[in-house]
Amino acid sequence: MDAVAGRVAGGATVEFRPTGSSMVPLVRSRQQVTVAPADPSKLAVGDIVLARVAGTVYLHLVSAVDPARKRVQISNNRGRVNGWTGHNRVFGICLAVDGVPRTGASGKTRRDA
Incomplete structure (x- = not known):
């Protein structure tokens, strides 16, 4: 995942197949996801x-979002909170899962991406 994060942070839109079950049913293990550089100031819960x-x-x-402190809270889809992270550590937003677009995601990409 570090290599993917580096590519997205560098401005690339990347397709990959993450593993694990923590995001079921939104993302199942080995489904193809498309991730593009995010504009963290536009992110919303979900x-x-x-x-x-x-x-x-x-x-x-x-x-959760905390625009005043420029950070977001990250959790899996099973109720586990991973913690808060700064906007500078949010690399990308998922645009599609197995080719199905995520509603509203395309408007939250970085303009320079």
Whole structure:
């Protein structure tokens, strides 16, 4: 996931197949996801993002936003909160899962991406 995060942070839109069950049913293990560089200031609860929290990169949900402190809370889809992370550690937003677009996600990408 670190390599994917690096590519997205560098401005690339990336397709990959994450593993694990923490995001079921939104993302099942090995489903293809499309992730583009995110504009963290536009993120909302329910967005799926690629972000680093406490040293680990996750493809997880935004569960809370704190615009004043420029940070978001990251959680899986099973109720586990990973923690808060700064906008500078939110690399991308999930645009599609297995080719099905995520509603509203395309308007939250970085303009320079």
